[in-house]
Amino acid sequence: MKTVSNLKYFSSTSFHRTNEYDNQILPLLHQMLQLEELTLSLIVGDQTSFIDGTHLVNNILNRMSYL
Numbered sequence: 001m002k003t004v005s006n007l008k009y010f011s012s013t014s015f016h017r018t019n020e021y022d023n024q025i026l027p028l029l030h031q032m033l034q035l036e037e038l039t040l041s042l043i044v045g046d047q048t049s050f051i052d053g054t055h056l057v058n059n060i061l062n063r064m065s066y067l
Helices: 021-030 053-059
Strands: 009-018 037-044
Touching: 009 021, 021 037
Parallel strands: 009 037
Antiparallel strands: none
């Protein structure tokens, strides 16, 4: 966890569908407490809920005070 907790910048682009948004991507982002800039470009599949602005605020922005 120490490896990602001090990151200030993170960017990830995927041209392939991922089904691991809830299980791997969100938990990884939640460990990046010092993050100042985030760029994500993902194709998410098999999602039971819609990823909209409210989801992004509640699950990413509210947990990252420096972002």
